[in-house]
Amino acid sequence: MISMMAAIVLNGFRALRRDRGALILSFILPIAFFSIFATIFGGMGGGTPRVSVLVVDEDGSTVSERLVRALLQEPSLAASTHSETKKGEPFPPSYTAASAEAAVKLGDAPAALIIPKGFGAHPIALGPGADGAPIRLLHDSSDPVAAQMVAGILQKVVMTSLPDAMAKVGMQYFERASGGLTPQQRESIESAMSRPPNAATQSGPPRDTGFVAIEVRDVVGEKKQNSMIAFYAAGIGVMFLLFTASAAGGTLLDEAESGALDRILSARVSMTTLLAGKMAYSALLASAQLTLMFLWGAAVFHLDLFTHLPGFIVMTAATSFAVASFGMLLASVSHTRAQQAAISTLIILTMSALGGSMFPRFLMPEAMQKVGLLTFNAWAIDGYTKVFWRDEPILQLAPQVAVLIGAGMVLFLIARRFARRWEYA
Amino acid sequence: MASPTLAIPLRIDSVVKRFGDLIAVSGVSLDVRERACLGLLGPNGAGKSTLIRSIAGRIRLDSGSIRVFGQPAGSAAARAELGWVPQELALYPLLTCRENLEAFGRYQGLRGTGLRDGIAWCLQWAALADRAGATVKTLSGGMRRRLNMAAGLVHRPRMVLLDEPTVGVDPQSRNRIFEMVEELRGQGTTVIYTTHYMEEAERLCDSIAIIDHGHVIAHGTKEELVEQSFGRRSDVLMRFAPTVENAAAWAAARGGTLQEGADGVAHFAVAQPTDIAALLDAAARDGLEVIDVVLRRPNLESVFLQLTGRDLRQ
Numbered sequence: 001m002i003s004m005m006a007a008i009v010l011n012g013f014r015a016l017r018r019d020r021g022a023l024i025l026s027f028i029l030p031i032a033f034f035s036i037f038a039t040i041f042g043g044m045g046g047g048t049p050r051v052s053v054l055v056v057d058e059d060g061s062t063v064s065e066r067l068v069r070a071l072l073q074e075p076s077l078a079a080s081t082h083s084e085t086k087k088g089e090p091f092p093p094s095y096t097a098a099s100a101e102a103a104v105k106l107g108d109a110p111a112a113l114i115i116p117k118g119f120g121a122h123p124i125a126l127g128p129g130a131d132g133a134p135i136r137l138l139h140d141s142s143d144p145v146a147a148q149m150v151a152g153i154l155q156k157v158v159m160t161s162l163p164d165a166m167a168k169v170g171m172q173y174f175e176r177a178s179g180g181l182t183p184q185q186r187e188s189i190e191s192a193m194s195r196p197p198n199a200a201t202q203s204g205p206p207r208d209t210g211f212v213a214i215e216v217r218d219v220v221g222e223k224k225q226n227s228m229i230a231f232y233a234a235g236i237g238v239m240f241l242l243f244t245a246s247a248a249g250g251t252l253l254d255e256a257e258s259g260a261l262d263r264i265l266s267a268r269v270s271m272t273t274l275l276a277g278k279m280a281y282s283a284l285l286a287s288a289q290l291t292l293m294f295l296w297g298a299a300v301f302h303l304d305l306f307t308h309l310p311g312f313i314v315m316t317a318a319t320s321f322a323v324a325s326f327g328m329l330l331a332s333v334s335h336t337r338a339q340q341a342a343i344s345t346l347i348i349l350t351m352s353a354l355g356g357s358m359f360p361r362f363l364m365p366e367a368m369q370k371v372g373l374l375t376f377n378a379w380a381i382d383g384y385t386k387v388f389w390r391d392e393p394i395l396q397l398a399p400q401v402a403v404l405i406g407a408g409m410v411l412f413l414i415a416r417r418f419a420r421r422w423e424y425a
Numbered sequence: 426m427a428s429p430t431l432a433i434p435l436r437i438d439s440v441v442k443r444f445g446d447l448i449a450v451s452g453v454s455l456d457v458r459e460r461a462c463l464g465l466l467g468p469n470g471a472g473k474s475t476l477i478r479s480i481a482g483r484i485r486l487d488s489g490s491i492r493v494f495g496q497p498a499g500s501a502a503a504r505a506e507l508g509w510v511p512q513e514l515a516l517y518p519l520l521t522c523r524e525n526l527e528a529f530g531r532y533q534g535l536r537g538t539g540l541r542d543g544i545a546w547c548l549q550w551a552a553l554a555d556r557a558g559a560t561v562k563t564l565s566g567g568m569r570r571r572l573n574m575a576a577g578l579v580h581r582p583r584m585v586l587l588d589e590p591t592v593g594v595d596p597q598s599r600n601r602i603f604e605m606v607e608e609l610r611g612q613g614t615t616v617i618y619t620t621h622y623m624e625e626a627e628r629l630c631d632s633i634a635i636i637d638h639g640h641v642i643a644h645g646t647k648e649e650l651v652e653q654s655f656g657r658r659s660d661v662l663m664r665f666a667p668t669v670e671n672a673a674a675w676a677a678a679r680g681g682t683l684q685e686g687a688d689g690v691a692h693f694a695v696a697q698p699t700d701i702a703a704l705l706d707a708a709a710r711d712g713l714e715v716i717d718v719v720l721r722r723p724n725l726e727s728v729f730l731q732l733t734g735r736d737l738r739q
Contacts, residue, residue: 259514262478262511263509263577265483266482267534268534424485
């Protein structure tokens with residue numbers, strides 16, 4: 001009995017060794033996924049990713065300038081007061097409240113801090129009925145974490161960069177409550193407060209209680225009913241589209257194995273016509289899938305599909321074209337259906353993880369966000385987000401559409417090159 | 426260049442095709458006249474399918490040329506005149522009979538009335554009119570074979586390549602396929618028919634090319650082939666007991682051949698039936714135990730054995 005079982009075990013391993021597809025699925029795929037998710041969620045060893053925030057100083061006081069400096073030096077923030085300097089172009093102007101709000105709406109940063117006029121006179125707002133204008137925090141609620149992080153970090157930065165202002169307000173409260181200070185006490189306190197602050201060397205845990213008043217406003221999703229539906233519809237949709245395109249492309253391999261491909265090519269159909277026909281079918285199928293998914297989103301989750309129809313059509317056409325060509329390429333590089341299934345699963349799940357179909361890219365470390373741009377998922381999701389979340393005009397979809405169509409054309413040409421092996425024996 | 430209407434249907438000239446070290450087709454030359462049915466007879470792996478695929482334009486030749494009605498094989502003009510029925514069931518399993526015929530008709534450039542007429546003719550020819558709406562996977566093996574043939578003819582070509590169309594079908598379906606081929610011939614279609622069943626070649630083909638190891642080793646009508654190999658002699662099959670060890674040398678010394686892989690069966694070409702007695706006497710004298718002896722009129726199988734020492738079905 002033992003030797004029979006040993007024979008069965010041996011046969012299993014022998015068969016596995018010769019089935020490359022199964023071998024990849026069994027060993028390489030789990031390791032690949034483990035590595036990808038460890039990289040995404042482990043932050044590549046770099047800790048929590050920095051939050052981008054735009055800073056606008058409308059006050060221009062000494063106090064507000066100190067706060068801006070501290071915000072720029074804060075290691076957990078990627079703060080900037082002006083847009084990126086491009087090579088050969090003049091230094092860009094500082095953000096204004098309007099340009100910062102526009103930048104947040106465009107998705108350049110998830111949040112902006114506007115320090116209002118008069119802030120320097122009353123920077124600290126302890127207790128109810130405090131004086132002074134609140135700092136405005138503008139944010140994009142598609143990134144639910146960024147606003148909370150910026151608000152918390154702002155309190156910490158105020159505490160470490162403006163200790164004198166904080167102490168001054170604290171003393172006013174103390175005097176009001178205690179009935180006044182002796183001259184010696186006042187002199188000692190004023191002497192301490194006149195020393196320059198050393199914010200860079202001070203640090204401490206963020207406090208729950210606020211030292212500055214913050215007025216938070218969602219500038220992108222304030223009128224939206226359901227913020228993340230378009231994101232998920234695009235993310236999940238693209239992932240399944242890739243699987244569908246892979247299966248549709250796989251019919252080429254089925255036909256090659258059954259002899260139908262030979263028969264078709266012996267008729268008046270050229271390889272280019274055949275590939276283009278298969279790709280057109282795959283793209284139409286993908287479009288139908290996406291349309292159904294967004295219609296479902298509109299019917300059940302109140303996704304505002306019908307007012308964004310032009311953008312939806314453009315993005316769906318570009319995405320469907322790209323995934324269809326991807327399916328053709330997978331089929332043409334594979335030699336068997338099993339091999340194609342293994343390669344497809346590996347690549348699609350990897351692309352989906354990196355490209356934000358499973359987990360939003362803006363929550364990934366910056367390096368991973370850049371790697372994600374190598375996937376169709378990222379470009380498609382970005383495009384749909386522009387349409388449904390940021391209400392951007394169609395022209396703003398140009399980068400996404402260009403990348404998806406361009407990559408689709410390149411993949412199709414590569415697929416055509418590989419398909420030469422089917423043309424003649 | 427010859428006019429397609431006047432050129433002979435098929436001219437194969439010194440065709441060579443190699444797959445790595447294997448020479449699948451080695452210097453084959455054949456001409457096929459209008460309305461003829463040429464049988465390509467040979468065992469599995471002889472090179473029949475490679476030759477058929479070359480005619481269909483699916484193989485890049487190492488040397489030589491093939492012309493279909495005067496046009497190079499694989500050219501658009503040649504494809505239009507040619508219907509290829511591959512050995513495999515090259516169909517869409519989830520489509521119906523009619524949908525399959527429509528698809529392959531469109532691949533041949535048919536539209537409108539031409540397509541409808543082609544489909545109607547195919548369904549009638551393959552006796553599938555009552556199953557036109559049935560998907561391929563619900564058809565019997567014989568029906569699938571017939572549909573596989575019909576899919577290659579929906580554009581009504583002037584020449585048809587049938588690559589072992591009866592593989593895996595029951596005798597009744599095989600007869601139906603024979604009738605379909607005969608009907609095609611009756612309508613003037615030129616047919617190239619590959620098989621390793623000599624009875625199919627004998628029934629359907631008016632000339633036969635015997636292929637082995639990529640070579641055409643004999644070509645002619647059945648009668649010519651038998652005459653070339655046997656003349657007026659008869660074929661004698663002599664089966665020896667399994668204990669006999671030197672049967673091959675014994676048969677060779679008397680002008681016979683021990684058939685490969687046939688468990689001690691030797692073939693002899695004898696001028697008179699009475700020559701059997703001399704063979705039996707010699708076997709008894711040399712201590713070779715003979716189990717049975719058969720005298721038969723030579724057929725294509727005898728010719729193949731005579732030429733190669735092997736059975737067609739090997």
